[in-house]
Amino acid sequence: MAFIELNHVFKTYSNGVSALADVSLQINKGEFVFIIGESGSGKSTLNKLLYREEKVNKGNVMVGGVNVSKLRNSNVYKLRRKVGVVFQDFKLLPKLTVYENIAYPLETYGLSDTVIREKVLEAVERVGLKDKLRCYPGQLSGGEQQRVCIARAIVNKPKLIVCDEPTGDLDPKMSREIMDVIEEINKEMETTVIMATHDKEIVNRMKKRVVCIHQGVVVSDQEKGKYIEYENN
Amino acid sequence: MKIIRIFNRGVKDGFKSIFRNFSLSLASISSAAITLIIVAIAIVFTYNVNSITKNIENVLTVIVFVDRGTSEDDINILKDKIIANENVLTSSLEYKSPDDLKEQLSANEDLKNVLNTLDENPLQATFVFKVRDVKKISETANNMKTYEHVSQVKFGESLASKLVSMLEIVRNACVITVVALIFVTIFLISNTIKITIFSRRQEISIMRLVGTSNTVIKLPFLVEGLILGIIGSIIPVLLTVFGYTFLYDYVGGDLFSQLIVLVPPNQIIYLTSLVLIIVGGLVGMFGSLNAVRRYLKI
Numbered sequence: 001m002a003f004i005e006l007n008h009v010f011k012t013y014s015n016g017v018s019a020l021a022d023v024s025l026q027i028n029k030g031e032f033v034f035i036i037g038e039s040g041s042g043k044s045t046l047n048k049l050l051y052r053e054e055k056v057n058k059g060n061v062m063v064g065g066v067n068v069s070k071l072r073n074s075n076v077y078k079l080r081r082k083v084g085v086v087f088q089d090f091k092l093l094p095k096l097t098v099y100e101n102i103a104y105p106l107e108t109y110g111l112s113d114t115v116i117r118e119k120v121l122e123a124v125e126r127v128g129l130k131d132k133l134r135c136y137p138g139q140l141s142g143g144e145q146q147r148v149c150i151a152r153a154i155v156n157k158p159k160l161i162v163c164d165e166p167t168g169d170l171d172p173k174m175s176r177e178i179m180d181v182i183e184e185i186n187k188e189m190e191t192t193v194i195m196a197t198h199d200k201e202i203v204n205r206m207k208k209r210v211v212c213i214h215q216g217v218v219v220s221d222q223e224k225g226k227y228i229e230y231e232n233n
Numbered sequence: 234m235k236i237i238r239i240f241n242r243g244v245k246d247g248f249k250s251i252f253r254n255f256s257l258s259l260a261s262i263s264s265a266a267i268t269l270i271i272v273a274i275a276i277v278f279t280y281n282v283n284s285i286t287k288n289i290e291n292v293l294t295v296i297v298f299v300d301r302g303t304s305e306d307d308i309n310i311l312k313d314k315i316i317a318n319e320n321v322l323t324s325s326l327e328y329k330s331p332d333d334l335k336e337q338l339s340a341n342e343d344l345k346n347v348l349n350t351l352d353e354n355p356l357q358a359t360f361v362f363k364v365r366d367v368k369k370i371s372e373t374a375n376n377m378k379t380y381e382h383v384s385q386v387k388f389g390e391s392l393a394s395k396l397v398s399m400l401e402i403v404r405n406a407c408v409i410t411v412v413a414l415i416f417v418t419i420f421l422i423s424n425t426i427k428i429t430i431f432s433r434r435q436e437i438s439i440m441r442l443v444g445t446s447n448t449v450i451k452l453p454f455l456v457e458g459l460i461l462g463i464i465g466s467i468i469p470v471l472l473t474v475f476g477y478t479f480l481y482d483y484v485g486g487d488l489f490s491q492l493i494v495l496v497p498p499n500q501i502i503y504l505t506s507l508v509l510i511i512v513g514g515l516v517g518m519f520g521s522l523n524a525v526r527r528y529l530k531i
Contacts, residue, residue, distance in 0.1 A: 051442070073447075073529075080444035091439050095253065105443035107242055108450075110235035152443065 001065070002026035003192055004050065004160070009059035011045055011216075019045040021216045023059075027194065029159070032186045034203050035196040036227060037213035043196040046213065047162050050194065051083045052076045064159055081109065084153030084191075086182075088165040090145045092137040092152075098124070099133040102151045109156075123151040127181050143174030147181065154185055161185065163195040167202060175202060200227040239449055247456025254429050258461060261425040265465025265517060268418040269509050272411060273469040276505050277477055279407035284496045286400040290367045293397075294325075295374055295388040297360040301331075303382040308358065314380055315360055320373040325363040331356040357384060367397050415512060422465075423520035426458060430524050437528045447529045454525045455518055462517020463510055470506040477502055 004027040011020040019042040027033055035043040048054040049061050052068050061068040064082065071079060092101050102123055106116045124130050127147040137145050146166060153161055163182065167175035179202055186193045197203065203210060203226065210225030211218060220228055251258045297315065299308060308328070316323050329337070334356040339345040348354075364370050374386045430437070440450050478498040487494045 053442070077441070077444045077446040080442060082444075085442055091435075091442065093436060093439060104439075105445065108239070108440065108443070108445035110239040110242075110449075112234075112238065156444075 001062075003029040003031075003064060004194070005060070005062040006046075006049070007060045007062075009049065009061060010057045011042075011049065011054065012057050019216055020049075020213075023213075023216070023218055025211065025218065025221075027192060029192055030186070030190045032183070032193045032206075032208040033195070034206070034208055034210045034225075035194060035213060036198060036203060036210055038198065038230065041213045042216040043213050044164055047164050047194065047196050050160070050162050051080055051085055081105075081156055082158050082160065084150075084156070084158040084161040086146070086149050086153050086161060086163040086166045088168040090137070090149040092145060092148055094137050097134050097136055098129060098140070098148050101137065101148055102155050105152065106155060119155050119157075120151075123155040126154065126185065127151045141174070142170050143177060146170060146174075146178050150178070150181055150185075154189070154191070157189065158191065160192045160194070163193065163197075165197055165199075166195065167197065167199050172201065175199060176205075179206065200229075203227040240452070243449065243452030244456050246453035247460060250433075250453060250457050251460055254432065257425070257429040257432065258457075261422055261429065261461045261517075262465045264421040264425050265418060265462055265513055266468045268414055268421055269466050269469040269513055270472060272414045272418065272512065273473045273505060273509055275407055275411045275414060276508065277473065277501060279404060279411065280501050280505070281496055282400055282404045282407060285493050286397055286404065288494055289397050289400070291363065293367055293370060293388065294361055294363050295321075295370065295377070295386065297362075297377050297380075297386050298384045299358040299360070300382045300384045301357055303358070307382050311380060311382055312360065315362065315377070318373060318376065320364045320366055320369050322363040322365050325361075327361045329359050329361065331358055334359070415516065418512070418516045419520050419523075421520075422458070422462065422517050423523045426454070426461070426517075426521045427524040429457075430454065430521075430528065434528055437525070441529070450529060451522065451525055454521045458517035458519075458521025459514050460517070462513035462515070462520075465517065466509045466513030469509050469513075473505050473509065474498075474502045 004025070006023055006025040009020055009023045010018075012018045023042075023046065035046055037043045045054060049056060049068065050063055052071055056069045059069070063079065066079060068079060093104065096104065099120060102120045103116050106119060111119075121130075124133065127150050129144060129147050129151065132140060132144060137148065140148065146169075150166075161182070166182070167178055170178060182193060182195070183206070185191055207224045210220075210222050210227070212220040212225075212228050212230070214230040219230065297311075299311065303311075312326075312328060315321055315326065331354045335348055335354050338356075339348060364373055370388050374388045377383055377386045437450060481495050481498050484495065486497070
């Protein structure tokens with residue numbers, strides 16, 4: 001059985017907008033998959049289904065053997081501890097330092113300070129931010145903030161990292177650096193990575209599996225694929 | 234161990250958040266303080282009205298005048314009849330013979346002289362008693378009038394009984410006010426905390442996204458609400474303790490007449506303060522919980 005399975009998934013928002021229509025997809029453990037498509041194609045919605053920020057209307061979403069679509073609200077946190085999420089806008093807490101931001105999830109899980117420290121330092125080292133631990137997000141560049149976000153996503157060693165346009169707000173050089181960090185995590189930690197993006201340059205350079213969504217439907221799925229552009233009609 | 238760590242963290246974060254969002258905390262504290270002051274006034278007022286009502290009820294007595302020349306046996310029969318009446322507070326029943334009364338009145342020199350000029354004792358024997366239910370006092374009195382050897386029945390001025398029934402309405406109104414005010418306080422605190430939480434919805438959504446359980450998210454807010462409520466009750470408590478004591482000393486314990494006696498401060502201020510602190514804390518906690526709930530749906 002694949003690590004992630006979407007079976008005939010339909011998602012329509014309460015305002016009537018149909019985001020996904022009959023999407024089926026299988027992703028294996030340790031894979032690196034780009035989800036591409038123009039704005040409003042449904043790629044972010046697909047991502048959100050994976051960590052249950054949105055619920056499907058029809059169909060099933062299985063992540064690591066758990067039927068995410070049937071998960072109760074009060075149990076969603078269990079899923080999210082196993083899924084790291086990287087956001088375009090970083091979603092860091094401005095009043096906490098880099099260390100505190102990364103340690104934050106672990107603290108709420110009730111881990112001891114020693115364990116937290118160990119895990120945070122490991123994550124920080126991986127993203128190369130060791131000398132910025134005491135800085136506040138406002139004192140960091142966009143690329144550095146994204147690294148903090150990545151460190152927070154991997155600090156609990158999740159099996160899956162979901163990235164939503166992680167390089168959307170960054171310049172090409174910073175984007176490359178961030179992608180290198182994520183690729184390294186994918187290879188060394190064998191973490192499955194699913195990344196929604198419309199950064200053509202990155203997709204073409206990385207030569208990974210590319211799933212293209214157009215108007216809520218999967219229109220292509222290629223191994224070592226390239227960026228495909230679909231015109232809205 | 235894990236639970237203790239989570240709990241400690243929640244308590245610590247709750248305290249921290251009060252200072253981090255100081256202006257909003259101040260708003261919550263003020264709204265709690267204002268409503269709790271009104272609650273405090275209502276409680277103290279209700280307590281006093283209650284005590285005044287009881288005082289007046291205690292003073293109201295019924296006097297049954299016995300016909301002159303009634304034999305001792307008949308008086309005893311009459312006494313049994315009076316005792317048999319359900320509304321008569323038997324422990325308060327007192328019989329006074331004409332001689333007793335004469336002796337009592339003779340304590341006053343002038344009256345003594347007047348009484349001594351008369352050949353016969355003009356006074357009538359009386360039964361004096363209090364009733365269990367003041368509202369039925371006239372019914373009881375009228376009933377007594379039908380008894381044999383009773384010449385007349387008198388009971389406290391009708392004004393007093395009217396006062397009692399009026400005070401009862403006031404007392405009920407006060408109780409309703411207190412209950413209503415507690416709900417108003419919940420609503421106000423809940424709304425103020427809602428604003429606090431609205432400004433922190435990003436924080437809550439991040440907590441949710443990184444896999445924090447709802448219980449852990451709620452805990453700091455619960456602590457915060459509890460602390461804000463308790464801090465909000467400080468001013469009302471001080472007002473109750475010092476304000477009421479001052480008022481009591483200022484009016485010298487009674488208003489207008491000996492009948493309307495205020496409850497001594499030490500009988501009322503500590504209990505009221507305790508009630509205010511508990512109400513403040515609980516209301517803060519529930520208000521906070523109610524406010525945070527809507528952000529925990531997804």
